[in-house]
Amino acid sequence: MPAIQGLLNSVLIALALASQAAAIPSAPYSHATHHRRTLGRRGFQIETYNPPSSFETYGEGLIQAASFAPGGLDTDARTYVSSKLKVDSSTVEFRSGFSTANARHAYVRQRYNGIPFANAVANVAFKDNKVVTFGSSFVKPTKIADSKPTIDWKSVLPNIEEQLEGKYNNHPTSLEYLARPDGTAALTHVVQIQNEDVNSWYEAFIDAHSGELLSITDFTADAAYRVLPIQKQDLRDGLELLIDPYDPLSSPDGWHFTGGANTTNTSGNNVIAYKGTQSSVTSQSAADQVFDYTYNTANAPATGSNIDAARTNAFYIINRIHDFAYRYGFTEAGFNFQADNFNKGGKAGDRVLMSVQDSSGTNNANFATPPDGQSGTCRMYIWTTTSPNRDGSLENDIIVHEMTHGITNRLTGGGTARCLQTTESGGMGEGWSDAMAEWTEQKSEVIKDYVLGDYVTNNPGGIRTKPYSTSKTVNPQTYATVKGLTSVHRVGEIWANVLHNVYAALVAQYGWSPTSLTNPEGAEGNIVYIHLFIDALALQPCNPTFPQARDAWIQADVNRYGGVNKCLLWKVFASRGLGVNAKSFVDDSSVPTDCN
Template identity: 40%
Template sequence: MVDWAADASDHFAHKIEARKAKAAKGGKGGKQKPLPSPKEPKYEYAVFPWGINDPTTGKVKTVTKPWDNVASPLGWHSYITASNPWPQARFKGATVKGNTTTVASTVGNNVLAHEDWEGRNEFLDNWRPVSDDFSFVYEYGEPDGLAPKEYIDFVVTQLFYTCNAYHDLLYRLGFDEVSGNFQMYNFGKGGKGGDPVIANAQDGSGYNNANFMTPPDGQAPRMRMYVWDTATPYRDGDLEAGIVIHEYSHGLSTRLTGGPANSGCLGWGEAGGMGEGWGDAIATIIRQVEEHNPKGPDVFPMGAWAANQAKGIRNYVYATNSTLNPSTYKTLDKPGYWGVHAIGEVWAEYLFVLTTRLIEKYGFSKTLYPPEDTSKPNDYYTKTSGESVDSLGRPLPLIPKHGNTLSLQLIISAMKLQPCRPTFFDARDAIIQADEELTGGENQCIIWKAFAERGLGSDAAVVGQTPWGGGVRTDGYKVPEKACK
């Protein structure tokens, strides 16, 4: 087992231990001082804001009350006390008022974020920053040459922020309680609660990686984020949002594919590969908010900052230029493409091409978050909720009006429609079906052309495939005539 404390100076290690000991004792002994007056909560976080992928693409800013009130009605730090699946926990900074617990730390209804230097399964008492006035403003030490553990409060705050922000976005796009999302309390809206994300920062069980374990609905998933020893000082994967989003997306696709009670639908073959690919694709759509080049073309590596290499950790960058990324369906037959990550980057390339083509037609939104009040005129949907009704006054689905928001909605909606252990064909067809249900099929031609552009047209084929992989593939570039009438 890796001892992360060995990376810090003796002085800092002693400082951390002293801090933990003081917190455990509740401060100095002696005569008790009068209790201070409660501070007005600030709910502020010094972080790389949403849309910034890593420290090379933006600066740390202090954001205030960043949650979506539709997705997180209690904010990010409160939960209904009885919904806590760990009643034995004594979270530092917790106060109980009525039936609600509020924690002045990185604990809430959606996420529990903390360090895990020892790489253990236990997490309830792991170190978390505590702030009585909910001001989580800490220094980012990497530019000063500090090792990641020396700015652990900043890192845990960032992980807490990124996971919560992604929870809120996914909620608004359909990953809600009945779909099996990750929350302690489900507000009586269906599904099983008791399963917030357990988010381990600087997990000591490994280097240069990350992972996400997703049990069935009602059981808490676990995210492990690692330090990368690819640069000096070491880099912290918690600070590359694309990696965090990729890992969280394993939970999204696992809960939606085959239903929230079935966590075994994306284990291997093309299905397992797409489990990786969705994470890359969505992370890329999200970073485009800050990095989109309106004059084109967009080109994005995956994991480049953490890995300290410009091309990232995949075989190719994501780009519509086939010289930069030549992936097609037949690519899966090549040596080295049997593993899920290699398969996944081919699927992610399809989704990147699709997103680009939708942006070319519908334009680009600088925010992926829908407005909280959809009844008012807005620039996110084609109609307000009051206008989006059928002839009998029944509500119809709201349609995102821009290419990047529409693509993200179709990708998530399609996960609910595809079967357990889907193939590339199944997932492609699910996106086509999702568009039919959302828009009446307005984008069938664009979708078919995007997939056919990289060999997954209507005449693509595979012979000898099993659920575990294998088979011989043939690229197909045809588009059904009826799709483009």
């Protein structure tokens, strides 16, 4: 502490009387402070610098002096930071803040002559009016540039645009100081340069006295989410911190860009994940869209950081489904869910509303699919069969299952959401959802029996009556099993097991691709399967029967692959009672004569 305070002591005096301040030495390259970038097709190189940050945590928190009078977050932050760093409060500018059930977070920055620093900042967190964390990169420059510019940024803009291979996007410019690695502070014009064609977006710091490009901020930064990767089934498999998992084809502006700006919470163009109300979202845990929240299984779902982990995972999974389904045809024109459709067809304004830990029920989940142009709503519930209770938002197969209802209801019948309303077709809707969940979790060509929902129920058998299996001993259900069933979930089990067998046959024939989520161009069996899965939905009639859905798969194969899989598909369908003559829930094992 004494060393830190000595380094940062008397910032106001240092700013006014630079000759009396201790200089920041010219720093060698460090991963903690520098970033060398090569930009664009011409390989323009630039090195950015950010002063080193100190950071302290205080456990249960530091009790403030009796003279500390809690007020608004703005006042509290400026008071604490100026006291902590022993600087005049006029050099501390409140920039932003937010409050959660656990803490109040404030972000401030250094300023001189009323002009803020771009890269000299501090942050403080309060809990119960105790300080729990403090970080700072405030500086004491040896020399500060004059606060009145001598270069008009417009006069050098063409050169800056050429260097960054983009154009000024008309965002308002600003005047800010920039701490430099040699210990000085430069006065800079801050101008945004963008190239939408290549998805580059920079904030350029132009020396207000020389016109030189000194530094950049790259807005196309890597977001990070601590989540269950979509290939994992549930929390027992372990959370991971994933860096920038969005698909630039499916979500060209990333997952957080909506309404003309990037959000810093669990909302974006494809989905908003919240609890209770849409204003109750999870904010980033660190700058640049980092959502790093752990989940403590010893605690109830709504306590501590568990709710933030749940919203983060739900946000990630819905976006991930959006992105891979887009690759396979569930696009704007295919009636998908997006706030902005980028003039690519379909109706916009219908991003998914993802309600986490919804209070309207327990031990279940659901997805309401209205017609194209109205937001689908997914409700994830708490499961009460264990103590502590378990959160459905941390079992990926449940989220994938629910989101697939949106896909099947939209693609069947041309976006009306009216065409899976019978017991049979609604049952197949449940089956498609289970099958999609299974597809996302495959990790190799090895075909294993599949169980859904075993984590939330703490039941190895899961929430279905039998595992999905190629073995008729493990799962003997056939088309005839549907007869007399009135539960759509029971009907769905039969269809999902048929599709499990279709998947197994295609993978056995063509192998398995580890890149199927992002590369639909491969010839491997899991890619062929999901193409036929999506294609058939758009082909089948409103409220299809099992045989009609089967026929849609056969036709989809003709349309996409010239019918090369005709006999493979017929033999699998027939093995589960859906042969050529199957009807009225009477099994048939026959196949076309040219497939014998």
